[in-house]
Amino acid sequence: xxxxxxxxxxxxxxxxxxxxxxxxxxxxxxxxxxxxxxxxxxxxxxxxxxxxxxxxxxxxxxxxxxxxxxxxxxxxxxxxxxxxxxxxxxxxxxxxxxxxxxxxxxxxxxxxxxxxxxxxxxxxxxxxxxxxxxxxxxxxxxxxxxxxxxxxxxxxxxxxxxxxxxxxxxxxxxxxxxxxxxxxxxxxxxxxxxxxxxxxxxxxxxxxxxxxxxxxxxxxxxxxxxxxxxxxxxxxxxxxxxxxxxxxxxxxxxxxxxxxxxxxxxxxxxxxxxxxxxxxxxxxxxxxxxxxxxxxxxxxxxxxxxxxxxxxxxxxxxxxxxxxxxxxxxxxxxxxxxxxxxxxxxxxxxxxxxxxxxxxxxxxxxxxxxxxxxxxxxxxxxxxxxxxxxxxxxxxxxxxxxxxxxxxxxxxxxxxxxxxxxxxxxxxxxxxxxxxxxxxxxxxxxxxx
Numbered sequence: 001x002x003x004x005x006x007x008x009x010x011x012x013x014x015x016x017x018x019x020x021x022x023x024x025x026x027x028x029x030x031x032x033x034x035x036x037x038x039x040x041x042x043x044x045x046x047x048x049x050x051x052x053x054x055x056x057x058x059x060x061x062x063x064x065x066x067x068x069x070x071x072x073x074x075x076x077x078x079x080x081x082x083x084x085x086x087x088x089x090x091x092x093x094x095x096x097x098x099x100x101x102x103x104x105x106x107x108x109x110x111x112x113x114x115x116x117x118x119x120x121x122x123x124x125x126x127x128x129x130x131x132x133x134x135x136x137x138x139x140x141x142x143x144x145x146x147x148x149x150x151x152x153x154x155x156x157x158x159x160x161x162x163x164x165x166x167x168x169x170x171x172x173x174x175x176x177x178x179x180x181x182x183x184x185x186x187x188x189x190x191x192x193x194x195x196x197x198x199x200x201x202x203x204x205x206x207x208x209x210x211x212x213x214x215x216x217x218x219x220x221x222x223x224x225x226x227x228x229x230x231x232x233x234x235x236x237x238x239x240x241x242x243x244x245x246x247x248x249x250x251x252x253x254x255x256x257x258x259x260x261x262x263x264x265x266x267x268x269x270x271x272x273x274x275x276x277x278x279x280x281x282x283x284x285x286x287x288x289x290x291x292x293x294x295x296x297x298x299x300x301x302x303x304x305x306x307x308x309x310x311x312x313x314x315x316x317x318x319x320x321x322x323x324x325x326x327x328x329x330x331x332x333x334x335x336x337x338x339x340x341x342x343x344x345x346x347x348x349x350x351x352x353x354x355x356x357x358x359x360x361x362x363x364x365x366x367x368x369x370x371x372x373x374x375x376x377x378x379x380x381x382x383x384x385x386x387x388x389x390x391x392x393x394x395x396x397x398x399x400x401x402x403x404x405x406x407x408x409x410x411x412x413x414x415x416x417x418x419x420x421x422x423x424x425x426x427x428x429x430x431x432x433x434x435x436x437x438x439x440x441x442x443x444x445x446x447x448x449x
Contacts, residue, residue, distance in 0.1 A: 034064030054081035076117035142317035158184025168308030171358030190234030198243035216265025242280035
């Protein structure tokens with residue numbers, strides 16, 4: 001139930017307004033002066049709105065409004081007055097009043113104003129909660145020197161429009177860094193658009209990035225804005241830029257040089273204002289030397305290089321990550337709080353974690369879900385590992401024919417390699433020395449997911 005504080009030196013006004021609000025099922029508090037209003041707010045939690053008279057002894061309503069706004073930001077205050085003037089209303093608005101009502105108060109307008117004030121306050125609170133949850137979701141965790149330096153770099157570089165090239169192994173958190181750079185920038189209220197360059201077929205990358213006109217090619221049934229246009233005045237994150245085809249690289253380079261895009265099927269050029277952040281798990285210099293990446297594009301993107309060290313080089317971060325992951329997982333599945341024992345944490349710090357933070361999180365989720373007690377011990381980890389190996393062994397050696405064995409082994413092998421490469425088909429095929437078309441066929445054959 002909403003709780004409304006009525007502040008007015010006239011007892012009759014307080015009683016009449018109180019009666020109206022109570023009839024509408026609001027809880028009501030009363031104060032005869034501005035000072036008593038501040039005391040009432042301090043002594044009563046959960047006040048959701050204030051109705052405050054302008055002319056009062058000791059402390060007038062405008063002064064009370066100022067103090068309430070400073071002490072309780074977000075609490076809506078509706079000013080009321082029997083001697084209302086435009087100047088007074090303007091001054092009240094400047095000081096943060098939600099609205100200004102003149103006496104004698106109209107019952108319907110009063111209730112409508114209170115309802116609107118409560119709804120706006122609720123929306124504002126919800127927005128702040130969601131914003132806080134979002135910021136918490138993308139927070140970079142870790143107390144190692146490398147991660148502290150990474151956060152400091154983000155705080156220095158974020159407010160600028162400098163292009164950034166983020167490098168690091170799979171699972172280290174390259175998108176996390178990109179989102180933090182955006183959050184620290186002056187563009188944070190504008191869009192953050194991410195593009196996985198490796199996941200888009202080369203024949204569609206131009207349309208995806210720059211857009212197309214209706215009828216530009218078969219299947220283009222309507223006009224489409226590209227990712228550069230969508231990110232106008234915001235940030236465009238080009239993930240896995242090292243897997244982009246050379247032809248597409250040339251067109252991206254031209255956009256970076258001219259700040260203009262040209263949709264497929266159109267001769268018009270569209271101005272865009274975009275900060276570009278790119279990321280790759282490859283050695284860009286080596287890719288340039290091998291002719292797989294344009295050197296001029298590398299220079300354009302690599303204004304500020306940021307490298308994220310793998311988890312094996314910062315094992316001191318594992319404890320904090322485990323604590324955070326455990327809390328998140330228990331909350332996600334509505335479980336009682338759990339934690340890893342000191343021995344279990346020591347064991348996990350000694351592991352290599354080739355999948356980095358992503359692998360650690362997945363392993364943590366498995367341990368939390370399968371452990372029976374509130375504390376996850378070293379024995380639990382060993383049992384989970386042994387159980388996984390036993391299940392795998394049983395599934396392999398229970399096969400009757402050699403053909404079935406080969407098919408099962410191939411399916412498990414391909415599944416593992418695809419997961420290691422984040423289901424990047426091109427990179428997986430290259431690592432296996434296999435044609436992409438052949439890999440697609442095997443994915444369909446084994447129904448890999």
